[in-house]
Amino acid sequence: QVYLVQSGPDVKKPGASVEVSCKASGFTFTGYYIHWVRQAPGQGLEWMGWINLNSGVTQYAQTFEGRVTMSRDASISTTYMELSRLTSDDTAVYFCARVHLWQTPTDAFDIWGQGTEVTVSS
């Protein structure tokens, strides 16, 4: 079975950083890309960026450039998303999602993590 399991909920103060992890199982980790998507309360889905799990190359949405860092540790099949300089607008559920096709970032997202709730509050 193919799974993405994310880290648990987190509460941060404004100005802090948060790191969310996403552990993969059931597929060849380095053969795929992972995207990160977030969803603010009651809102739609917002794409944040992707990471090539083989090379570590990343591409970020312009909205998050300079604030987001995606990385991976292939030895433990885990990818990470760090978001810095948090504000209350960053309160959201953060999802990791695997691309359907092998070795391309441009395809549909077929496997999703369960989501990680991040709350930013003073």
Place this chain on the structure above:
Amino acid sequence: EIVMTQSPATLPVSPGERVTLSCRASQSVAGKLAWYQQRPRQAPRLLIYGASTRATGVPARFSGSGSGTEFTLTISSLQSEDFAVYYCQLYDHWPPFTFGQGTRLEIK
């Protein structure tokens, strides 16, 4: 930037009904369009990719069609578990991976 517009925002429907959801792109796209279902407090689930190909395990009552700027998701006979929010997504062009704002199916 290509904008994806879904309509309607909310659709009251009854179980057993045939439902058609619309997704319009602000300019012609190559058909790299996906549909996702999101139930409350769950992650999205891939239903359709390439505009018309059902993902693994997706029931045959879900079908996708369209090209250019107009795409549709059809549910042939709505089941109780289908009451959810549906998003379309463009996974090509820059900025890629744009989602529509979603259509919520609610019980009439």
